[in-house]
Amino acid sequence: MHDIRFIRESPGAFDAGLKKRGLAPLSAELLEIDRLRRAAISGSEGLQAKRKALSQQIGIAKRKGEPADAAMAEVASLEEALKKGEADAARLDEQLTHRLEVLPNLPLDDVPEGADEHDNVEIRRHGNQRNFSFPPKDHVALGEATGEMDFASAVRISGSRFVFLKAHLARLERALAQFMLDLHTTEGGYTEVNPPLLVRDNAAYGVGQLPKFAEDMFHTDNGYWLVPTAEVPLTNLVNDTVLDEAALPLRFTAFTPCFRSEAGAAGKDTRGLIRLHQFPKVELVSVTTPEQSAAEHERMTGQAEEVLKRLGLPFRTIVLCGGDMGPASRKTYDIEVWLPGQNAYREISSCSNCGDYQARRMGARYRPKEGKGTRFLHTLNGSALAVGRTLVAVLENYQNEDGSVTVPEALRSYMGGLQSIPAPAAKK
Template identity: 55%
Template sequence: MHDMRALRADPAGFDADLARRGLPAAAALLVVRDEARRGALTALQDRQSRRNALAKQIGQARRTASDSSALEAEAIALRGEIEMLERDAAVLDGQIRAALAELPNRLDPAVPDGADESANVLVHERGERRHFAFAPRQHFELGEALGMMQFEQAAKLSGSRFTILRGALARLERALGQFMLDLHTGENGYQEVAVPVLVNEAAMYGTDKLPKFADQSFVTTDGRWLIPTAEVPLTMLAAGEIIDGATLPHRLTALSNCFRSEAGAAGRDTRGMLRQHQFQKVELVSVTAPDASDTEHERMTSCAEGILDRLGLAWRRMLLCAGDTGFGAARTYDLEVWLPGQQAWREISSCSNARDFQARRMHARFRNSVGGAPEFVHTLNGSGLAVGRTLIAVMETWQAADGSITVPPALRGYLPGLERIAA
């Protein structure tokens, strides 16, 4: 959500940010509606003040047996005007809020121009891409040959874009999630939280998933939404709160199932488990003071990068351009992992600084330790990591010519006695 005062102060800058995202100008109409709303509220206050004055005059006239009919007639007319102005102000306020809810976050000036992912900027690349003496296979080829990754059986149960893992691959996926949680809580200072996977509409709205992404989410018949990521419940823990600034930052993590309808993804990544309706992800969320959020963004991204390093994967950090930056983000880093079977870089984590965009929607504030009025917090979220995509990267990176998969040393403590997955 946006601050109308900031928009009124710099409508050209607001529209310039929209243009960088490839969106049409919106400030002029919002300012016109806001001026009309403010005019209606001013007129309403004037009528209410006159109504209060009339009430006293009518009371005085009645106490002295004076004729109050003209005053009463004016009061009746004022009542109608007040009701009309209240309706007008409410309609205009609803129109402004609905319009603001559809508009994306302001972009950080450091975000590069560009229409799509082709304009994203490489920040750095780490790890060695493995070179094979054989043609490396893709994860679904490896998994099906092992008899441990089943797509037809999953489709029989749930339809397309679901996967069943069996045996050692199921254990490996579970180990990955536990490894990530242990590292983030034990070394990176995050507090683990077990969250619901069903949330109400207010939670989805507060974390900018509604109304923009309604068609990409699943909703139950009683109006609860399946979370697209644990970002939603983790971030909403700050909703409506005034946090003691001395306790910031709050760093939270959760391993949860996530659910996405993948609307608009027809024909994309139909083989394998890259793009699923249900998947597991370890989420990282930070709630910070405004002057600390940029530093926190770098820290969060580094925490996710540490997982990739320990698993021996080749990866790179990309700064997303304006056209590729997500709706709620002011700035986003994507971490991309090298998949030898695909011979391609694929996203495995997005770490975003939302600044006060979500905080305004969910009214999350903090009070500075030196006092003063409450201020909006900044919120950040990132994947630390997507567990299924990490499983894919491990399988393809650590494969052998015979189709077996070596368990990365960092995971062997979670898989006692298992150093190699073979048929």
């Protein structure tokens, strides 16, 4: 949600931000609605003030037992104009809100120009791609060979884009999640949270999922949304609140399943664990002052990268261009992990600084130590990491020629000391 006052003061900057998003300028149009809106409000308020004054006179007169017919007649004569004025003001105000609430956040100055993912800019790489002495398999081939990654059963029971993980792979997923949570809570300073997975409209609206992305979420027939990411419940922990500055920053982490209908993704990434209707993810959410958010964004991205470093997985970090960012974000880093089976870097984390965009929608404010009143908070969210895709990366990067998979050092204590996930039994 945008602040119309900002648009009033800096229409050029607003339009420039939209342009970076690949959108046409809108400030002139919005300001015209705003002009009409304010005129309507002024007119309406003038009449309201008149009515109020007259009503007070009537009250005083009646108290004294004097007649008040003249004043009552005058109020009655205002009736029609009052109704119209209030309706006009309400209609224009609503119109402006509807226009503003569907617009994306404005990119920060250091976000690169560009239309789509081709214009994203790589900012660093870490780790070396392994030299395989054999042709590496992809995770589906590895997982299905042992029967521990079972898509066939999932299709019968739930349909496409679901999976059963079994035995070592089920445990590996659990180990990954636990490893990540431990890292974030002990070294990262995040508070572990186990949130609800069903949320109300207002929570989905608060982070910007609604009204635009209703079709990307699952909805229950009694009105709940299944969370598409733990960002939704975690960020909404501060909705409708006024925090003390001393409490900031707040840092939350959660391991949850995420549910996405993938309505617009028919035919994309149909193979394997990459794009499912239900997938596990460890999420990070920070709530900060406006002054803290840029540094917190770097810190959060570093926290996500740390997971990959400890797992020994090669990755690169890119900054998304204006045209490729999610709507709530003002700056986003994606982290892409190297997948030998696909011979490509694939997204495994996305860390966004949302500025005050979500805070405005949620009503999330704080009281500054200095100065009066309240200010909107800044919110940030990032995956650290998408656990299913991390499992893919571990399988593909740590595979051996016989189909066994070496367990990364960092995970062994979570796997009961297991050194290696066994190769599939030889065919008889």
